[in-house]
Amino acid sequence: MKMNESNQRSSAGWDACPDGMLSQAVLGFNRNRRKQEVVRTAVAAIGFVTLVVIVGLVARQFLPVAGPNFGNITCTDTQSLMQQYAAGTLDAETSANVDEHLARCDGCRLMFEKMMATAGKTAARSFPGDRFAVSGATGRDVVLLAVRD
Secondary structure (H helix, E strand, C coil): CCCCHHHHHHCCCCCCCCCCHHHHHHHHHHHHHHHHHHHHHHHHHHHHHHHHHHHHHHHHHHCCCCCCEECCEEHHHHHHHHHHHHHCCCCHHHHHHHHHHHHHCHHHHHHHHHHHHHHHHHHHHHCCCHHHCCCCCCHHHHHHHHHHC
């Protein structure tokens, strides 16, 4: 290409690039691109984890949680059988399963104890008199007396 006077004037302030300068610039661009990819990946991962947590929390609100399986019976089943268990109306096998579950599951045991305490107070208020004044009576005994009468 022939250089004319206007080309010579327009390139007057330009010098040739030193050796390796362009390759350093390309490396810098590549480093920046990799950083951007890492940031995009991290943001996507955080978004995914957040979505999973939110879906899990929402699902937990709407789906029943069976809980641990102690005594071949889940927490949900144990809780639905508590009143029958307290009344003594369950068959022997189911009652034994509930016994084992209550012995091993703190949450269900606490729920059962609260139910027994509430039933005992309610029964004592509803049925005043000597029939609940049994020495050493437990909440379950009170419920059994109330149910059997």
